[in-house]
Amino acid sequence: MSTSFPLPPECLHMVICHLAVESDRRSLASLLCVNKYLCSATLPVMYADPFRLRLFSVFSMEEPEKPFSLIKLLSLIKSLLLSLPEGQTVTDLLRAAYLHNASVSTSTDDKATAHQEQEAPPSIPATVATMTPIPYYSFLTHVEFEVHSFSEGIFDTPRFPSSSAIRDYLEKNGHVERYTWRDITGHLDYYNRSEIIYQTVSRDLRRDLTWALCVNGAERIQRLVIPISDISRYLAIVGRLQVLSYVTFLLDSDLKPTLFFGQQFEEGDREALELRQGEREGHMEEMILFVQEHCQRFPNTLTQGQCITDMFTTEEWPKEVHDRLFKSLPLLHKPQFIDNTNWGQFFAGAQDIDLSAVKFIRTRLIKPEEPVFDQVIEQVEPFLHRCRALEDVQISSSGEDAFRWAVDERKQFEREIEDGRATPSRRPLVPLRQLHISFDYDPSSGGLFDDTVFAFQETLENIFISISRTVEQNSTQSLEFSIGDNNNSNNYQSYWKLPQLSRLAVATGHIFLRVHPKFLQRCTQVMHISLVDMRWEYSLDQIDHWESAKLLRLESLTLEGTAAISFHPDTLKYALELQKLHLQMVQDEDDFTCFIPPVEELDAIIKGESTTDSGGSDSVDDGKTPSLLAPLARRPVWTWDWELPKLTDMTLIGEHAYRFQFKMLDGTPNLINLSLSIASTTARHQRTIHLKELTKPGSQQQQQQTHDGEEIYQEQQDLEYIFVPTLKHLCLFGSWRITTHVLQTLFSRVAPEISNLVMSSCLGHDFSEWVDATKQYLHGLDVAELQMDVSEEEMADAGLVEPMTGERMCGYRSVGHWLKETPTGRMLETPAWYHVLGT
Incomplete structure (x- = not known):
């Protein structure tokens, strides 16, 4: 123990190792400067695996510029090479790449000697200028230059012949021709010879550096x-x-070389x-x-x-x-993990390995084209039940019965509790926290999901299920993925809950996703939900509507397809932490349209939504639409009056956008992104935005008169409009009819801070009126995009010009138009760009 630093060496070592694990290089560097005692204790830890410490933060916020980090990497290599014993293992290639100032001893008499054999490597000149007094190399315990070493720049030498040091070395030693002809592709593909030389030099650098650091x-x-x-x-x-x-x-x-069309092996x-x-x-x-x-x-x-x-x-x-x-x-000795680093070794002795300490299994990304998990089960035996400390499972194509053993254990445990032979505090079950399963080959009906949530209900925190989009829906049979034990086919004995579940993500592709109506009520602590399928068309009376749930911690909600039209809107009454809300139907990849039920059905729903009863709507039977209202009586009411103070991102596509009421914006004071799309496949869904929709609920309505079929507005100064000062991005897709006056009010009173505006297929105003409204009221506009057929003459009449070539080159945007004259009140120095896309 040092008298000037009274801390036991063991404790000091633990502190320094923790800093190294956390890649806290600043603190480690500071310890080197305190005194010799701390320096001597820090150096072995800092240089045990120095490249991990450096590479970890190449793209960190602390060092966002890669060239600066690359300089540090090269400096590290230089320090290690200069610390090696005099005259040992440093080749001319290493000198040329990393020690530019060191003398290079070249041998032109013996060019035939293969560089890779290196039996008599040249020595470093024994001068004070090229030696370092600290043997950094002696602290190394990890010498691992893998694939990332190229991408991070350690061996990413300038491509031949741009680097003078590398070029001189190759030319003086005759390696250019040798590198080219050593690879058969080199003389079959003349145009890629430079690339071949570059790759070969990089590989030789890695070989030489690895050997130099290891052998000493x-x-x-x-x-x-x-x-x-x-x-x-x-x-x-x-x-x-x-x-x-x-x-x-x-x-x-x-x-084997790559042979292109018409090429053949030479003699x-x-x-x-x-x-x-x-x-x-x-x-x-x-x-x-x-x-x-x-x-x-x-x-x-x-x-x-x-x-x-x-x-x-x-x-x-x-x-x-x-x-x-x-x-x-x-054999692996009581491994704590099974992943791509030891999967083959595990597979070779799966029957004899003690798996009681395994905490996570990750085989999903080993080789996506091979069901490696299934291979073990088919060729050896099921093994998950032997992993008694299992916390994290990420596997592919596991089969529906992969966790049946856990269900049996759970049922047995519940029977023991009923008989008084066990207590909940002594539950000996596996503490699974994260489940990530992808069905890449055979689809699933949801049995595995239900088994998992039943067996591990107290511990599950994250659930990710995905079914490959290549599994197409059977034309004669409707496939479903049911979660929440819809049919109670497993006869579970308890009403389970998921009190620890934080993330739930299920994507079933073309298989319809069916969720138990009460499922979300069991996930009281969930923060992120994503439920997606590829349902296209649907009938309103085919949907099983969920019951409302109190999700007090919910931060993001993404529902697409069946889940979007099953969602109960009363859930939003309690989601005060919600930041992201996406409700959408599947869009066509070509024209971005989606299915929306017939207008008469949706109008019937809206007419029936005059009640506050969350269980349905009071039908207004006028004798004209009884057949439409009858099957829709149980459909939840969308009141659009929720208070969501933290919501920043909202996207509605399809039915929800068509039924959207702008009064919702009064409860979203921090909304930044708003996207509404009513672009339907039938092109029959049109919405008119009236001025009264932009006023706060309860505010005095705007007086208006009609003259020749057009509305003439009389402005009232005391009228209160909805005000969303944070809204930066607004996208309106589809047949939104917005008159010029409403457009001006939207930009001047409701959302004056819009910086990115996208309007596609909107009606009720012409191009010049649209440009004038943005010019007068959106003083912070950055980009505006409009889908409309507009001629160059109309653009000129609206005051838009195409910038000169030089002006376009100076900016980061290369196409578009901007206003010829800077608008009054413009807040940004850069002009707003207008992109007009023809229909």
Whole structure:
């Protein structure tokens, strides 16, 4: 313990390790400057895995500029290379790339010597200017340059021949021609030779740097990525890698060239290809020998291994090589996770591995085209029930009965409680918190969902279910995904609830999503809901309407398809935390129209909504529409008068937009984005926005007169309009009829702060009136878009001009028009852009 810093070394080490885990580089750097004691304790932790610390924040808010972070990465590599023992392993290529000021010893007499063999590497000049007194390399425990190393810029050298240092090195040593002809594609594809050279240089840099950092401190290396083409050197030092616990073998090049139309192998190409194939097979044999020898010398030290490919490689590892590697490794010892890093090793010994400590299983993204989860179940046995600490499951195509075992455990536990043999506090069930399942092959009817929520109801926090859109709806049979045990087919013994559920997302594609009417009532703490299917047309009497729920913590609600027309609006009475509300039907991909029920049906609903009874509407039977009102009596009432003080984003598409009442905006004082679309497939749905709709509820109505069929308004100064000062983005799609006076009132009194305006197919005003209204009242307008057939003459008459080429190049927007004269009251220095799209 230091007398100047009285903290036990163990505690100090824990503090520093925590800073490293959190990538708090500023604090770590500060510790280096306190005193020698803290510096000596910090350096081993900071440089154990330094590239993770650097790469973690390449795109952080702290360092948004990548070039600045890249400079730091290159500086780190330079410091590590300069700290290596004199005359050891630093090649000319490394000098040219990272040590530009160091002397480069080139050998032009022996150009035939292959660079990748590196048996007699040149030395660094022993000068004070090129040496650093601190052996940073000796602290390394992780040397892992994988695919991300290219994208983050460590080996992203300037493409040949733009870098003078790299160019001089390649030209003086004859590597340009060697790099080109070493890859058969290089002389078959002349135009891509520069790209081939770039890739080869990058790979050699990675090989050389990995070896230089590993060989000088092999006794400390715990995690290592070995390029398969360089395995021979590592096999020679396997006895020094005594603490290596995780190894990754990297397939770092392609063998077979890409042949374009009309191309053929030249003379000698097939022999060269067979020779390279033989070399590759030899490297893979050495890889297996490396693992076997390490496991024999240091039993139970090397616990995990995997095979991956780099970003330039299109070929895959042979499956038999994968299998041999995993069989050479010891069984996983009480793993806490199963994912792409150890899946193959788990698969090789699934029956014999102790899975009691597994907390999460993530196989969904290993290989989407292969149902790897099902392979274990089919070839070995079901295993989820053996994972007693399971908290997180992310799998694909698990089958409907994947959690039947959990249901049985739950039922047994409930029977024991009834018999007095157990108490809820001693519940021995799996504490599953997150479930993410995608059905990529066979559709699901919802049985797995119900099993899961029943079995893990006390602990579930996040549920994500998706069914591939490639699963088309059967033309002769209506497929449904039911959640909430609609049919009570499982005979569950308890009325379950989900008190911890925070996120619920279900996307069923072309399979109709049916939700139990009381399901949301069971999710009292849910914050985010997304329920989506691809239902297109529907009849109003076919919908099972949900019951209202008190979701006091709800922040975002996205409902599309069946869920949107099943939703009970009274739920919004209690959603004071709601920030995002999206209710929509499926839109056509070509013209962005959607199905809206016939106007007469919707008009009948509106007429019947004169009651405040949440269970339905009092039908107004005038003898004319009894057949329409009768089946709609139980349809929930949309009052559009909710107080949603935190709502910032609202999108309504289809029926909800057609029935929307603008008085709702009086209860959304913080709304920023509003999008309403009534563009229907029949083109029969038209809405007229009257001035009275923009006044606050209870305010004195505007007096108006009619002359020759047009309304003439008499302005009243004391009239109170709805005021939404935060509204920045307004989109109106479809046949909205808005007269000029209403348009002016909307922009001047209701939402004067609009900066982005989109209006498509709107009626009731001409182009010039629309431009004048935006010019006079929207002083902060940035972009305005209108879908209307407008000629250049009409644009000129409205005061719009197309900017000069130079003016367009200076801005970030390259098309459109702007006003010829700056409007009075304009608040922004940049002009507003007007984009007019023909219909």
